[in-house]
Amino acid sequence: MGKVLGFLTRxxxxxxxxxWTDWASYAYLGLGVALMFGPVVWxxxxxxxxxxxxARFPPRLLPHAQEMMTLPGHDDPLPMFVVTDGPLAGxxxxxxxxxxxxxxxxxxxxxxxxxxxxxxxxxxxEEIRFAWENYTGLFGEFDFMRYLWNSTFITLTATxxxxxxNAMAAFALSKYRFRGRGxxxxxxxxxxxxxxxxxxxxxxxxxxxxxxxxxxxxVIIPGAATxxxxxxxxxxMLTIPDEILDAARMDKASEWKIFWRxxxxxxxxxxxxxxxxxxxxxxxxxxxxxxVLSENRNFTLQLALNTFQGQLSTDWSSLLAMTxxxxxxxACVFMFLQKYIATGIASTGGK
Amino acid sequence: MANVTLKNVRKSYGAVEVIKGVDLDIRHxxxxxxxxxxxxxxxxxxxxxxxxxxxxxxxxxxxxxxxxDVAAADxxxxxxxxxxxxxxxxxxRQNLTFGLENISTPKAEIxxxxxxxxxxxxxxxxxxRRPKDLSGGQRQRVAIGRAVVREPRVFLFDEPLSNxxxxxxxxxxxxxxxxxxxxxxxxxxxxHDQVEAMTMADKIAVLRAGRIxxxxxxxxxxxxxxxxxxxxxxxxxxxxFIAGEIxxxxxxLLRLGSGETVQLPRSGFGQRRGxxxxxxxxxxxxxPEAGGAISIDVDSVEQLGGESYIYGRTSGGAPIxxxxxxxxxxxxxxGIALNIPTAALHxxxxxxxxSLRLEEEAEAELESA
Numbered sequence: 001m002g003k004v005l006g007f008l009t010r011x012x013x014x015x016x017x018x019x020w021t022d023w024a025s026y027a028y029l030g031l032g033v034a035l036m037f038g039p040v041v042w043x044x045x046x047x048x049x050x051x052x053x054x055a056r057f058p059p060r061l062l063p064h065a066q067e068m069m070t071l072p073g074h075d076d077p078l079p080m081f082v083v084t085d086g087p088l089a090g091x092x093x094x095x096x097x098x099x100x101x102x103x104x105x106x107x108x109x110x111x112x113x114x115x116x117x118x119x120x121x122x123x124x125x126e127e128i129r130f131a132w133e134n135y136t137g138l139f140g141e142f143d144f145m146r147y148l149w150n151s152t153f154i155t156l157t158a159t160x161x162x163x164x165x166n167a168m169a170a171f172a173l174s175k176y177r178f179r180g181r182g183x184x185x186x187x188x189x190x191x192x193x194x195x196x197x198x199x200x201x202x203x204x205x206x207x208x209x210x211x212x213x214x215x216x217x218x219v220i221i222p223g224a225a226t227x228x229x230x231x232x233x234x235x236x237m238l239t240i241p242d243e244i245l246d247a248a249r250m251d252k253a254s255e256w257k258i259f260w261r262x263x264x265x266x267x268x269x270x271x272x273x274x275x276x277x278x279x280x281x282x283x284x285x286x287x288x289x290x291x292v293l294s295e296n297r298n299f300t301l302q303l304a305l306n307t308f309q310g311q312l313s314t315d316w317s318s319l320l321a322m323t324x325x326x327x328x329x330x331a332c333v334f335m336f337l338q339k340y341i342a343t344g345i346a347s348t349g350g351k
Numbered sequence: 352m353a354n355v356t357l358k359n360v361r362k363s364y365g366a367v368e369v370i371k372g373v374d375l376d377i378r379h380x381x382x383x384x385x386x387x388x389x390x391x392x393x394x395x396x397x398x399x400x401x402x403x404x405x406x407x408x409x410x411x412x413x414x415x416x417x418x419x420d421v422a423a424a425d426x427x428x429x430x431x432x433x434x435x436x437x438x439x440x441x442x443x444r445q446n447l448t449f450g451l452e453n454i455s456t457p458k459a460e461i462x463x464x465x466x467x468x469x470x471x472x473x474x475x476x477x478x479x480r481r482p483k484d485l486s487g488g489q490r491q492r493v494a495i496g497r498a499v500v501r502e503p504r505v506f507l508f509d510e511p512l513s514n515x516x517x518x519x520x521x522x523x524x525x526x527x528x529x530x531x532x533x534x535x536x537x538x539x540x541x542x543h544d545q546v547e548a549m550t551m552a553d554k555i556a557v558l559r560a561g562r563i564x565x566x567x568x569x570x571x572x573x574x575x576x577x578x579x580x581x582x583x584x585x586x587x588x589x590x591x592f593i594a595g596e597i598x599x600x601x602x603x604l605l606r607l608g609s610g611e612t613v614q615l616p617r618s619g620f621g622q623r624r625g626x627x628x629x630x631x632x633x634x635x636x637x638x639p640e641a642g643g644a645i646s647i648d649v650d651s652v653e654q655l656g657g658e659s660y661i662y663g664r665t666s667g668g669a670p671i672x673x674x675x676x677x678x679x680x681x682x683x684x685x686g687i688a689l690n691i692p693t694a695a696l697h698x699x700x701x702x703x704x705x706s707l708r709l710e711e712e713a714e715a716e717l718e719s720a
Contacts, residue, residue, distance in 0.1 A: 243433070243434050244437075244438060246403050246423075246430070247430070247432060247436040247437075247438070247497075248438070249403060249423050249424060250401065250403070250428065250430050250450075251449050251450030251453055251497075251501070252424035252425075252450060252453040253449070261449075262438060266440055268440075
């Protein structure tokens, strides 16, 4: 930990003095952090704001909410105000009701004695409060756990199937010499150039003919073989020396055993990269699930997010809270495996 | 018994023939070395014997049984690869046991064999390490251990020492030779280094361009090379070659291009009058001597203390190396005369490169038969 800290705080200037390049680096890095993290932080803070606070202009950074107080003789908690003018100036009062431009308030010491003041003579007493109900609400009226399960199931299953299928294809394309290998490889690379939107309609027709419409498998299966994955893994497997495979053959290992016990473990770095990419693709995928899944109970988190956004009104507080929850798993994956992502992107030049 | 017999074995990649009909009979328990310059097909031949490479023609028999269509794993062979080819993600122990597990050896027996082999090769302290934590020599030992532990009939080595430094190579050479004495298995060893071949082999097969140029015991190859190629390849430093022509009248007289003459034995070679021949003589057999048969201009001299090498060229331009025991007074730039002892001469037909002595012997054999 000390090493990490020492590494992170290294400067070009010695003995506590900062070289001008240190200033420049920190400024540049600071800008980067602000650009990258600013929106995320804003999203996070906003997800704790009440609907009223979200609608407020100008917006404030931290989530605020009006202080409430429960007084004897009043069933509901009453919003607190501070009086700015008039005989009660400086005192805190609780508003019982508001009628037009007049406000009926009581003092906390005398909850029965109603005083009328002008609304311009009072200002709300506010405190910093996190609206956890945005989050708890997701688990209540909203079937969050089902969407989470759908998303998780699709992501994990699709990733597992994809890794297996792609690794097998890559193994054959990198380690076996057979007639037509070049053609197959050219096809795989060629497919890389076709945007998914182009094949959307035919793909949908196939999926629905196979009876996978409105089923999670309809989302999983079409993504099982990706040209990017095959290509990435093949390039990596090319670097495994053939002599190791020959040695395994001399050791009486079957071809499947060579794949499973030798090639797969040795491709672990590439598999990790592909796994991370696949998890991100599947988790964030919106368009394809939107097309295939029609019933609410099959929705993924991304689709569920979409349902908060109606034609006439948008439930911003829930939407924001849900967005944060949806981001969390992928952020965790990224945090723990970002080392592999960096190497993966460096080694493939891929996305 | 594990004789390895090759009959007219061929290999071609498309139209390119890389092994052009090899006949070979390696007897049980022999240490046979395939040696040749790079690209001569020696590794391909080894891989064909191992079964990793298919053969395009001919027969390979191991222990009397033709194995052309037998899978590599079922031929009862073990191979040590040039790059060691250890499984990088497995510990040394797992590297040794992988093959045994694949043939469902009982656990107790696996443990016993691994212990035995690792003790023999002195890798018992390394069993739990990964290959990347081992030095080159240790990796080599593990690779050999992986072969030994399976108790194969025949061991195949594909340039196993070429990745080691010079000192280690000499050590490992000794160890492999000792291993052969101890196990007594047939071993086939591929190398491009003729010193390895000379020091380790019972039999050497010299290959060139997909053909066996000569097959025999190391000293036979050294003393009676079948052709110029073998003569030049076996022995270090290289044999000296000087082109000349047999005198039109006297078959015992060789005229060099420079006008010098060399006396040849009147019999013992199949030379003919007026024939273009090349004489070969090893550096150790040349002696600087006043009034010697040929004279050379000295280009450089290497003094090693115990021995010296004199490099020069004849007036005809042929490079000549002279090995002289002890230290020498010869200086670069000077000219010296060399005596060529008739008994140490090799004579080759310049056109075909074939040794004339062998031709003579073959004729004699025909006559006696």
